[in-house]
Amino acid sequence: MKSVEIVARTREEALELALKELEVDESKVKVEVLEETSSKGFLGFLNVSKVKIRVSIKEDMAQQAVRLLREILVNMGVLAQVEMFKRPGYVMLNINGDDLGKLIGRHGQTLNALQYLVNLAMYKANENHERVIIDVAGYRKRREENLKRLALSTAERVNRKGRKEILYPMSPHERRIIHLTLQNSKEVMTYSEGEDPHRRVIISPKN
Amino acid sequence: MKELVELLAKSLVDHTDEVYVRKEESANSILLEITVHKDDIGKIIGRKGRVIKAIRTLVWASAPTDKRVLVELTE
Numbered sequence: 001m002k003s004v005e006i007v008a009r010t011r012e013e014a015l016e017l018a019l020k021e022l023e024v025d026e027s028k029v030k031v032e033v034l035e036e037t038s039s040k041g042f043l044g045f046l047n048v049s050k051v052k053i054r055v056s057i058k059e060d061m062a063q064q065a066v067r068l069l070r071e072i073l074v075n076m077g078v079l080a081q082v083e084m085f086k087r088p089g090y091v092m093l094n095i096n097g098d099d100l101g102k103l104i105g106r107h108g109q110t111l112n113a114l115q116y117l118v119n120l121a122m123y124k125a126n127e128n129h130e131r132v133i134i135d136v137a138g139y140r141k142r143r144e145e146n147l148k149r150l151a152l153s154t155a156e157r158v159n160r161k162g163r164k165e166i167l168y169p170m171s172p173h174e175r176r177i178i179h180l181t182l183q184n185s186k187e188v189m190t191y192s193e194g195e196d197p198h199r200r201v202i203i204s205p206k207n
Numbered sequence: 208m209k210e211l212v213e214l215l216a217k218s219l220v221d222h223t224d225e226v227y228v229r230k231e232e233s234a235n236s237i238l239l240e241i242t243v244h245k246d247d248i249g250k251i252i253g254r255k256g257r258v259i260k261a262i263r264t265l266v267w268a269s270a271p272t273d274k275r276v277l278v279e280l281t282e
Contacts, residue, residue: 075210
């Protein structure tokens with residue numbers, strides 16, 4: 001966190017100097033008073049008050065999310081870099097490094113748990129929170145392509161055999177990808193059954 | 208692992224200074240027992256246990272494979 005320490009005669013003066021140095025306005029900083037001495041000199045003529053403050057730039061939600069994610073990775077014993085991208089309506093955190101399979105887990109289970117907990121923590125700590133999406137080396141994009149392929153190949157089989165098929169349990173986001181992929185199909189329809197986290201998509205013939 | 212559970216729990220509760228994690232290790236298992244302020248119990252469990260499940264998932268992903276790891280919440 002970027003910060004400066006300033007000594008001046010009054011708090012106002014110190015804060016003004018600090019804001020000038022940090023090049024931000026008052027709403028974006030946190031002020032701590034480190035020392036404050038005020039001694040009225042002889043008959044009030046020699047006023048030697050002194051104040052020392054520390055002014056730090058507040059972290060925004062995206063920076064907090066990056067810091068939390070890095071701490072979690074360190075504690076999981078994972079050596080990796082975290083990149084952050086601000087997008088309209090959400091924040092993207094991309095994790096890069098070697099041997100990150102254990103961070104993804106089966107069908108992305110571990111990655112989804114990580115994303116869920118980071119979102120909860122940000123929701124708790126910020127009034128204006130945005131959704132945080134966490135990816136590991138482009139995994140989510142590849143996963144989306146795999147799900148689309150799965151949807152199309154299963155739909156083809158369902159149509160050929162005239163018998164419905166039940167897919168394995170998926171997260172709401174993953175199920176959405178299946179539904180959207182097949183929404184315009186003339187041969188099959190899709191719906192979900194069961195309760196999260198075991199909710200499954202069913203692909204069935206239309207007739 | 209203990210530190211990971213502590214970090215995750217602290218990031219989710221209001222009373223961060225009342226988070227304790229006790230570790231009990233035996234020959235083939237490790238027990239991590241979380242204690243939090245009573246008003247924070249729900250935040251650690253989550254709706255239908257979703258939060259504690261996510262914590263377990265992360266702990267298991269980074270746990271040694273030769274031992275069973277249990278993450279529990281005590282009152």
